[in-house]
Amino acid sequence: MLFNIDWLKDYVDIDISSEELAARLTMIGHEVDELKHENGFDILDIDMTPNRGDCSSHIGLARDIAVMLGKEIKIPDTSFKEDKEKSSDYLTVEIDNPEMVHRFAAKVILDAKIGPTPDWMKKRLESIGLRSVCNIVDITNYVMFETGQPLHGYDLDLLAGKKLIGRAAKKGEKVTTLDSIERKLDTEDIVIADGEKGVGLGGVMGGENTELSNSTKKIAVEGAWFNPVNIRRTSKKLGLSTDASYRMERTLDINASVFALERCCNLISEIAGGRILKEMIDIYPNKHDEKIISFRPERARKLIGIEIPDEKISEILESLGGTVTGAGQYRWKVQVPTFRNDLEKEVDLVEEIARFYGYNNITPALPAFEQGAKDLSPGRKIETKTQDYMVTAGLQQLTNFSFCSVAQNILFGIAESESVKVLNPIAEEMDYLRGSLLPSMLKTAALNYNYGMTDIGLFETGVRFKKVQGQELPDEKMMLGIVLSGNQNKLHWSDKPRKFDFYSLSGIVQNMPVLRNRKDFKIVAAQKSFYEEGISAEIKAGNKTVGHLGKISSEAASAFDIEFPVFAAEIELTTLAGIGPDAFNFQSISRFQSVYRDIALIMDENILYEDLISAVKSLNILPLRVIKIFDLFKGKKIPEGKKSIALRLEFLDSEKNFTGSEINELVDTIVDKLKKEFSVELQAS
Template sequence: MIISTNWLSDYVAHGLSTNELSDHLTMCGLEVESVEAVGTDLTGVVIGHVIESGQHPNADRLSVCRVDLGSEEPVQIVCGAPNVAAGQKVAVATVGTTLQLPSRDNPDERVPVTMKKAKIRGEESFGMICAQDELGLGSDHSGILVLDDSASIGQPFGDYLSAKGSAVSDNAIDIAITPNRPDSISHLGIARDIAALTRTHVTMPALTLPENGGAISDAVSVSIEAPEVCSRYVGMLVKGVTVAESPDWMQQRLIAIGLRPRNNIVDITNYVMYECGQPLHAFDYDKVGGSKIIVRQTSAESVFTTLDSKEHTLPSGTLMICDGDREVAIAGVMGGENSEVTDSTANVLIESAYFDPSTIRRTAKALGLQTDASYRFERGIDTEGQAWAAARAAQLMVEQAGGTLVGGMVDCHPVQHEVRSVSVRANRVNSIVGTEIESSEMVRLLEAIGFIVETTQVSPPVWKVTIPSWRPDVEREIDVIEEVARLFGFDNIPEPTHSKLPNFTPGTDGVRLLRERARDVLSGAGFRETYTNSMLSQEVAEKFNSSLLPGGRFKGEVVQTLNPITTEMATLRPSMLPGLLKVIGHNQNHGQASIRLFEFGRVHTKRHTDRTMVGDYTETETLVVAGAGKWNEQGWYGDAREADLFDLKGVVNLVLSACGLSKATYSEAQSDDLTASAIDVKIGKRWIGVIIQVASEVASAYSLRSPAFVAELDWNAIAEMADGGLRTRFQAVSRFPIVERDIAVVVKRAQPAGPMLAAIQRAGQPLLKEALVFDLYEGEHVADDEKSIAFGLRFGADRTLRDKDVDKAVNKVLGALKHQFEARLR
């Protein structure tokens, strides 16, 4: 909400500069978002008396004037206005004054101009006698502004204007209002806090409150059929108004706070709302059928046209204001076109009511219509403020629109709001806030913002604190404690020099610590970490909800949001793959030849599983690792090499062994339309992820310029199995030499190496410590349907191995290869 500093000064003489004021506001919980100077700064403009005015010797259209500015010597000023004459009182911009003058090229634009001592066609001139537009007071440039006799010579022009009730220099302070402070959505509300902080008081506009009943009773009747959602409805009637523009001062204030002036009646309802926080509505009394107001909820869906000429479909149960015949306003939201004030309105019925916050909020939400009124009602207005606001509006209408007040008021008040009080312990305040505030100071702070404090126990002090009607948010002791803390100033709360900590056991493993470990391993291995969006289009999400991948394995539906921003982001990712593919495409498109990426994140599926924490949804954390393009760059030492599936396999092994999982097995999986090839990764019998080459159609859909290889691993499964270091046990390191032997065997071409390696490891026990594949050969010296595989074997034991021990183990290995794979020594 925007407030005007001039307006605020009507209610509180705070004596603060604008900067100090905004600091006070921010530090008491009314966060200032911006401060903007509005209007023209008239510092340096003073009232002068034209003593003489004569023809300029060198210019027909100019006059040379002697002007008394209240200082010792009158000054000479050259003036170009046709109406300047001796004896006039005028506004003079003295030397050094900066005014925002209309630009010569574009009169709507203003440029700063600083007055200097000048020689105009040979005559000295000390300042400028101003026209209306030059002072920012209007658009008149036909001549200088001639002031009335109330102007006194030498007086600052700004003071003269303020004395006349109009000010052109103002500051608009934009305040972020938190939902717990409905009392502060008005100038008077903010004045209350500022008065408390500056130890002064709020001055309310003088006003006489009418009695219930009176002459108006014959003209208007009000009945509330839904007292549970409308506890009070006050009506007042002003007859014989002339609808016209509001006076300048009111227009200036409304403009300063960002409102557009409309006419004096509507402006007054807005003005009073921004003054005290009570939303008002003005009906054209002659359009209110049967002189009746009925407040009731609709019993069926209906259509209603609001005063902005928009048609709304109202759900059944909407709270409406009706006359004898029809609906005339959506309660608390907006009036109807059928009863609004127009230029021809003569008689105005003022509505000032209390509507239930939740009801107004639901209506405003359902209609997608938030107004200044609904904003205040849904937060909770002053429960006792209706009569004052109605009377204030009526007073202004009488003053500014020439109306006549019909005596009395209609005050239909079926439900009285109870006066609330809470018990507050002074010690509790200090024990929550961590302070040693004196109880007398607490009382002073609370009373400064309208709380009534009565002592119910002297020592330690306990009070009955009565809550003012404008603070619906304060219900409990803690709410009162917050008020004390807020006004005491959070910055004044001392920081302790020591702290006590509860004992706690730092974690040793689990999803998170393993994740951090894998992050270090992967970034150390040349991979770059990404963070991608969790939201995809439904189409993409469904495409990647593949049973080959960790998310899709649950065979659930994709998870959709009910209110997406766009269809492109309507569904939660079932896999991290599409996010990574997009990143690969982006980077290849920007000239990156070598791409290695990884990301940790959650994937979502709609299916109840043993991992489900909420509803029927399953969230799985996955690690995705991707490689595309050059794995090695061309260098002076060697050739470039493209990434392939085995690079990914190596990286997966690296990550798993960093998690203490060294016994992964890999087997070919049935590929689907996402994948050109796929390898399942398992630990024992448990599936933990997949390594794939992305199908070329998918790669081209993401504009990839090279094949992409991706592993997606079920991090929850890995974390469950991983050894966080707790199970690691030292094994004695052998002090005896290792014996290496190489063997090369010939097998059928189709024979995979993996099972052979596994068989070697089994057969070589207990001496075989390590076995690896160091060469693959097909071609000359090997039959067409065969290949040669060379294995390197390393043997060791807790003694020096003799040749015959090793020979025996090698023979066992060869025997196993021959027996199981028909392998023969090459």
């Protein structure tokens, strides 16, 4: 909001430089974004906080400056020569809905000369961004920026029945505003009407049908207090925010309308002449009570944490326009001026005291420290542990937006009915909340690939959203996403690169701290629509599916213009946190030597490694410490439809070293079991 410092000086004696004024205003809560020097004026651009509607005028801001500088406020001249005739002889004012219109005042001016505006006023208005229209309109605007009270002038001859009525709009009622747009209204909107029709959208914008013109002879000027809730609703609904609605919705001083009309008449008589009819028409059915706040200076001292004497406190309150009674007692009564609508409670006064005492004069203290912090929530703990692991595993963390398109959700198995819609999206393809991390991660992969960074090992932890019937909030789960493509290790002069493949991915997943110690953790083949046929699996913890992994299908990849192989996984960290980790127990270590035996087995190629290992484990051979594949071979000497798997067996006993025949016996048992279950053949070495 713009303020002209020259103009402010009409109301308060500012004896400091504009620069210092700007700096000090910032320190009492009126943050100056910029101090401009334009056309001989110093202009303050202030970021006005929404609680301070009273400061959206030059007098309003001058009041705070006066308190800050310890000066008196100077109220402008509101005197004028009154005509013998009465305003009420020419105009009737009525309030039809006192809930919406608390006060409605008006004045009638005859034979004023509508014409150009004097230079001084034009320049001041232009300095705060207003275009000059004609003297009468400019005066009403000037008074609004001076006092904060919006005023509106009507061509009285165009008012049917010589009436102004403040009422609720009728459903479907139409009013064409000054910007020549026809506004369709409902019963929550406030209309100013004459005897027949709507002539203005109360508190927002005047009507075109009664606009002042060069031929206007009789002028009615009106100032009112409208219910801020209605004004805001209307302004939001119509997308029409005006200088008037801005001030109205921040709650006006209930007494400002009469004061502003008098000031307006003063300026009209001075600038446009004419006869100003006597007596104020002032309809005020919904009387506002005087506001008296119960206040304890001790409470102020405690809450702020300062030692400030009573006298100083009451001095600040009085300088703000308050009236203090009961000083010296524990509890005071403070009557606050009508222009300070933001002051309602004791704490509002406490803030005023802190503000003028100066926040920077408060000595910092550290609160007593009694109890320690609790550990991270299970969810955040798993999230951070997983991040740590992924970084050690060589992957780069991403942070993508939570938004996506519904098509992206559907592509990754989240139906439209499960997708959470954003009603006011910021961009196309960002009109839903992501049900999976993978679409945005694939976009990131494509972006980097196109920049020439083709070795991509990425992970992200973030929330995915799903709509759940009968639940107030959408279901939010913390997910881990992994996307791999290109080389696993960066090319080094002494080394050959290894490409990321399914096993690099499953290896990362299998060794995740939250998974590797789980006895019930398994990767099982399961086809997902977005993974390539066969190279697709689910991650199980017991009978719960906690994620999936695979190679992104070329159809899914093409949605992101990806033409290179990409492997991806997504895991529900929230679910894993909910299950909790398996208890970990240390096992004593043997002091004897391990004996290793290698066996190569030929078998049908569709026998799953997982099944092979389970069969061996079912034998429950305690000394068998590790069984692990070290080679897999097809073709050449191996018959069609078969494969050769080489296994290394490690035997270790906690009590003794083995003899060769003992080991041979154990190996035979294992091979026999596999022969029986899977018809494997021992390959001659």
